[in-house]
Amino acid sequence: MLKGRKSVIGLDLGGSCIKAVEITRDKYDYIITGYGQVEIQNEAARPEAIRELFEQCRFKTKKVVTSVSGKSVIVRYINMVQMTPENLESAIRFEADKYIPFDLEEVQLECQKLMDLPVEEGGASPEMKVLLVAVKRSLVEEQARMLIDLGLQPIAIDVDAFAIGNAYELKESLSPGLSEEGKISGLVDIGANKTCINILKNNISLFAREVYLGGNDLTNAITRRMGVDIYQAEAMKKDPQDRENEVHEAITPVIEDLGNEINLSFDFFENQYDGSVNHVFMSGGSALLPGLEEDFEALFEKKTRVWNPIEGLKIRSDNVDIESLNCSALQLAVSVGLAARAV
């Protein structure tokens, strides 16, 4: 039925869970034609876990888009004099070492004009806002090598925070309802090791940052405070049953730390731009934490909700377990965003 249509797999190499979503494009429809995920204990387990996942999932394609994240990825939003894209390419090489804490020889640089900035009265030449991304070349090469060794075809490598932005943009184009013209959305994806923040206005990313706190910190807090092992703590975090008060007490300091870090990013953004974040939209497995929407809404003093990155996409039910896809939907923002960009 979908023969000859373009398909791409978004492969999210999460710290605790690898997610793969195959999207096939059919005119205006985006169809999930394959899906699978597998938990991993550590990074060393990645290649074997990916191999098994691809054996099980019966994907149509070997084309994959993955992403990088972490401290080897630097994202900066800089002001530069307005110029053509060609001139920007060469100008950025001279500017970049001001912003990048690595040897430029070691990094892959990408830049993109985001928008023209308003001209100040009596000011100098008109400026523009530019997104600058630098990734340690070794990280990109290692990741590509691993995928090629597994028989896959990596066609692009993105950054987690931008993939989440892509998924949000796709969701809003297929099933509008979250964004309003001119309003600012704060996307917050809370994973196992980290939380990605991407602030968007009219689908343009104006700020992105990672905070190195996530679900593992919640689990560890329960382990320490309640004297249970990591597996029991993980289960109690998801469903505390009759120990709700103890679990809540154990994790509250971590939730406050994470919330304060996110709030600092919102403050930083508000100081840079004329405008403040209107709504917060959460994804990532840890956004399922019972009561988190209410806790964060109180802390941020902004409407805070989870959103569904697969809303509006069609699903091919003969190759996708719809129930488990829906159960894990919150975890799929990165993988959907990765596939959506390339398909």
Ligand SMILES: Nc1ncnc2c1ncn2[C@@H]1O[C@H](COP(=O)(O)OP(=O)(O)OP(=O)(O)O)[C@@H](O)[C@H]1O
């Ligand atoms: N119902 C739930 N309640 C609370 N936490 C949950 C729930 N379900 C999953 N999690 C947590 O979500 C995390 C996994 O989410 P996700 O797949 O988004 O992370 P990841 O992508 O592997 O991590 P990272 O983005 O940090 O690399 C784990 O820490 C897990 O404990």
Ligand SMILES: [Mg+2]
């Ligand atoms: Mg993740």
